[in-house]
Amino acid sequence: MLQLTGISKTFFPGTVNERRALVDIDxxxxxxxxxxxxxxxxxxxxxxxxxxxxxxxxxxxxxxxGGRDVTKLTDFQCASYIGRVFQNPSAGTAPHMTIxxxxxxxxxxxRRRGLRLAVTKARREQFKQExxxxxxxxxxxxxxxxxxxxxxxxxxxxxxxxxxxxxxxLLLDEHTAALDPQRAALVTRLTAELVERHHLTTLMVTHNxxxxxxxxxxxxxxxxxxxxxxxxxxxxxxxxxxxxxxxFENIRGAxxxxxxxxx
Amino acid sequence: xxxxxxxxLLYALMALGVYLTFRILEFADLTVDGGFTxxxxxxxxxxxxxxxxxxxxxxxxxxxxxAGTITGLLHTKANIDGLLAGILTQIALYSxxxxxxxxxxxxxxxxxxxxxxxxxxxxxxxSSYVGIGILSLVALxxxxxxxxxxxxxxxxxxxxTGDNSEMIRSFGVSTDAQKILGLALSNGLVxxxxxxxxxxxxxxxxxxxxxxxxxxxxxxxxxxxxxxxxTVFRAAFAVVVGSVLYRVVIFLALKAGLNPNDTKIISAxxxxxxxxxxxxxxxxxIPARFRPRNGAQTAATGGTVDDPVAPSESDAEPAAAPKEx
Ligand SMILES: Nc1ncnc2c1ncn2[C@@H]1O[C@H](COP(=O)(O)OP(=O)(O)O)[C@@H](O)[C@H]1O
Ligand SMILES: [Mg+2]
Numbered sequence: 346m347l348q349l350t351g352i353s354k355t356f357f358p359g360t361v362n363e364r365r366a367l368v369d370i371d372x373x374x375x376x377x378x379x380x381x382x383x384x385x386x387x388x389x390x391x392x393x394x395x396x397x398x399x400x401x402x403x404x405x406x407x408x409x410x411g412g413r414d415v416t417k418l419t420d421f422q423c424a425s426y427i428g429r430v431f432q433n434p435s436a437g438t439a440p441h442m443t444i445x446x447x448x449x450x451x452x453x454x455x456r457r458r459g460l461r462l463a464v465t466k467a468r469r470e471q472f473k474q475e476x477x478x479x480x481x482x483x484x485x486x487x488x489x490x491x492x493x494x495x496x497x498x499x500x501x502x503x504x505x506x507x508x509x510x511x512x513x514x515l516l517l518d519e520h521t522a523a524l525d526p527q528r529a530a531l532v533t534r535l536t537a538e539l540v541e542r543h544h545l546t547t548l549m550v551t552h553n554x555x556x557x558x559x560x561x562x563x564x565x566x567x568x569x570x571x572x573x574x575x576x577x578x579x580x581x582x583x584x585x586x587x588x589x590x591x592x593f594e595n596i597r598g599a600x601x602x603x604x605x606x607x608x
Numbered sequence: 609x610x611x612x613x614x615x616x617l618l619y620a621l622m623a624l625g626v627y628l629t630f631r632i633l634e635f636a637d638l639t640v641d642g643g644f645t646x647x648x649x650x651x652x653x654x655x656x657x658x659x660x661x662x663x664x665x666x667x668x669x670x671x672x673x674x675a676g677t678i679t680g681l682l683h684t685k686a687n688i689d690g691l692l693a694g695i696l697t698q699i700a701l702y703s704x705x706x707x708x709x710x711x712x713x714x715x716x717x718x719x720x721x722x723x724x725x726x727x728x729x730x731x732x733x734x735s736s737y738v739g740i741g742i743l744s745l746v747a748l749x750x751x752x753x754x755x756x757x758x759x760x761x762x763x764x765x766x767x768x769t770g771d772n773s774e775m776i777r778s779f780g781v782s783t784d785a786q787k788i789l790g791l792a793l794s795n796g797l798v799x800x801x802x803x804x805x806x807x808x809x810x811x812x813x814x815x816x817x818x819x820x821x822x823x824x825x826x827x828x829x830x831x832x833x834x835x836x837x838x839t840v841f842r843a844a845f846a847v848v849v850g851s852v853l854y855r856v857v858i859f860l861a862l863k864a865g866l867n868p869n870d871t872k873i874i875s876a877x878x879x880x881x882x883x884x885x886x887x888x889x890x891x892x893x894i895p896a897r898f899r900p901r902n903g904a905q906t907a908a909t910g911g912t913v914d915d916p917v918a919p920s921e922s923d924a925e926p927a928a929a930p931k932e933x
Contacts, residue, residue: 398778424780437778439771442764450764455780458761506779 346546347374347397347514352406354392354570366392368570370406374514379540379547381557383589384567390550393567394516397548399423411513425455428507428545430500430520437503440492444483444502447491448472451506475509476502478542479535497528501535508539515540517549521556533560554589568596610740611733612859616852617743618804619823623831623851624754625672625797626824627844631837632758633770633790635683638694638821640798642701643675645817647799649705652714652812661722665803672799673792675701680788705814712814721807732808750797751848758840766790767840798824822875827851829882854878 352370357363366389374380382390395401397408399420407416410426430437438447449463449472469487476484479501483494491499500520508515517536521529533556540547551557557564564581566574566589574592576584622644629637647668654664675697682693706712723732731738757763768776769786777783798820806812831850837843854875861874 421777421780421782424778427778429778431774436772437775439768439775441771442767446764446767449761450768450776451779453761453765453779458765458781460757460760460762462756462759463761463764464759 346376346378346411347372347548348407348409349373349393349397350407350409352393352396352403352408354389354396354401354403358404365570367396367403370570370572372565372572374546374548376546377544378563379545379561380549380563380565381561382548382550382565382567383552383554383557385593388567389570390567391518392570394429394518394548394550397423397514398427398429398516426513427516428454428510428512428514429516430503430507430518432519432522434496434499434503434523437506438491438494438499440490442491443488444476444491444494445469445472445487447502448475448506452510454510454512475505478538479505495528497524497531500524500528500532504532504535504539508543508545511543511545513546515545515547515549517547517551519550519552522552536560554586558584558586558589566592609856609859610735610737612855613852614733614739614743615805615808616855617740617747617848618808619801619827619855620747620848620851621750621804622798622801622820623824623827623847624750624844625794625801626821627828627847628754628790628794628797630825630828631770631832631843632767633787635690635770635787635791636694636821636825637676637679637791637794638691639675639679639697639701639791639795640694640821640824641817641819642698642705643672643795643798643817644802644805644820645705645812645814646671646675646701646708647802648806648812648816649708649714649814650799651803652716652806653708653710655716655719655721655807656714661720661807665722665800665807668803669796669800672796672802675799676791676793676795677788679795680784680791683791684784684787702814709812709814714812715810716807716812717810721810722804723808747848751844755841755844758844762789819872819875822872822879823854826875826879826882827854829879830854833882833886 349370349372352367352372353365354367355363355365370393372393382393384390392401396403397410399415399418399422403416407414409415410423413426415423415426439450442450445464445468449468452468453463472487473484476487481498481501483498483502491502494502500523504520520536521532524532536549537560539545547561549561551560558581562581563575563577564584565572565576573596622640626637626640629635650671651661651664651668654667655661659667678700679693679697682688682696683690686693688696726732726739726742730736731742733739758767765776765781766786766789768779769781769783769790773783776786802817806816827850828847829850830853831846831848832843834853835842835846835849837846857878858871858874862868862871866874
């Protein structure tokens with residue numbers, strides 16, 4: 346479903362600020378794979394998602410979605426295949442538009458936008474049903490401005506908007522990180538439900554190792570632009586947080602000894 | 609006074625154009641000063657050459673579409689700052705307008721215009737309210753069109769482009785295309801307004817667009833300061849009323865003894881007042897929707913880089929109260 350081949354990305358190449366964000370990444374997601382991604386700050390997780398979504402162009406390598414080469418497409422051209430939720434709850438919705446208008450915008454994902462009234466009676470009903478699944482009473486607030494919603498509500502709405510049109514890939518970048526623990530748990534639960542209901546192929550970055558282990562069927566760990574661990578199925582199911590921590594320690598240890606060697 | 613109201617209704621189309629760019633796309637578009645004259649010039653020359661005035665006005669609209677498209681292309685494809693892109697088109701249009709007209713001034717007094725019938729029967733600018741009635745219907749028709757457009761799928765995409773461009777791109781909309789379209793439509797309205805004003809006053813003049821953007825902003829800001837901009841409906845309606853109010857204020861100022869050359873500074877002061885007053889402490893107690901948008905939420909950056917200032921969340925306290933259009 347998603348095929349990354351030989352992806353490399355360096356920011357500010359050839360300057361003192363040079364940053365090798367991704368180094369020769371190969372990653373293949375099968376249909377309905379749900380992959381969680383962990384890694385230290387600056388490991389390249391967001392860059393990886395931005396390259397999949399077309400927000401950033403890779404220096405090398407190719408991206409294919411559902412067999413289609415999308416390497417050269419920009420973000421809005423990829424959007425018909427990809428649903429996205431960002432870390433910042435304000436990022437995924439338009440604050441000065443109503444809930445129903447935001448949903449109408451989302452429903453036209455990748456379709457032609459013409460001169461038909463966006464919110465029809467039929468759509469209202471459909472939006473109500475979709476919102477009801479969020480269990481936050483938003484189905485009674487169709488006409489409210491999204492800017493009035495709390496961060497948790499906005500993030501739930503973003504999640505709904507990203508998923509209900511069945512994109513081929515769902516990209517989540519620490520989408521619960523800005524929420525308090527209770528709301529984060531709610532959005533996490535909704536994520537699992539929506540991915541399940543819409544049979545989505547998902548790539549989810551998280552800083553929460555517990556979450557990375559309990560969700561999805563596969564886990565990758567990134568470090569310095571490389572995938573340094575890739576576990577799936579029973580192997581993943583058997584893993585515990587201490588195992589991940591140990592893996593982290595391992596890399597850091599290796600790094601330290603590298604440095605001592607160099608010194 | 610009646611003349612002021614009638615002019616206000618004609619300028620309302622220009623103000624609606626400014627609303628599209630300034631409020632919907634959050635783009636201060638200085639093309640307006642040039643495009644307004646372009647509309648007057650195109651219609652004027654066409655009418656003098658025997659073109660039907662309705663067709664001539666349509667041609668003015670199309671010319672405005674072109675002007676706006678050029679600013680849009682300069683901004684989105686050539687990556688020129690929005691203000692500068694508008695200024696460049698505006699200055700270029702000044703030369704083009706003189707080319708179109710062939711001379712600085714075209715008289716339409718003896719020509720058949722959209723308004724000659726009304727004028728001849730004494731229904732315009734005089735003591736009759738028929739002119740106001742008819743022009744109100746015209747302004748309301750365009751108001752209805754704009755409001756309808758902003759509620760279509762396309763219109764929603766345009767509003768989202770101004771509200772959260774990152775978000776609307778993630779749903780497959782080219783924000784560049786939306787900006788170009790918005791600028792084109794806006795300047796189409798501006799040029800149409802210019803053509804109507806020229807026909808109303810009986811001449812087209814190469815300088816008649818100077819300061820027009822400030823008049824447009826004044827209409828938008830004054831109208832919305834009074835009527836609010838809670839919904840698209842209210843916001844756009846406020847613009848039309850603001851345009852009439854603005855012309856009436858100017859009319860009263862002149863009547864009070866100010867020189868016609870002073871109208872530009874009156875406009876500038878009005879806009880400054882309308883922008884500054886709401887920021888003062890006293891006005892802060894006024895409901896938020898009457899205040900200018902305070903960059904309510906800088907939503908756009910999102911996932912590209914980790915956002916260190918992601919708002920913390922709380923159900924008791926809504927993120928903000930940004931209820932304006
Ligand atoms: N837009 C950018 N411009 C310059 N450098 C960037 C940009 N985005 C990311 N980087 C750099 O690339 C590396 C990987 O960043 P990122 O993908 O955001 O990491 P993560 O999401 O895993 O924390 C970091 O060193 C970061 O500084
Ligand atoms: Mg990141």
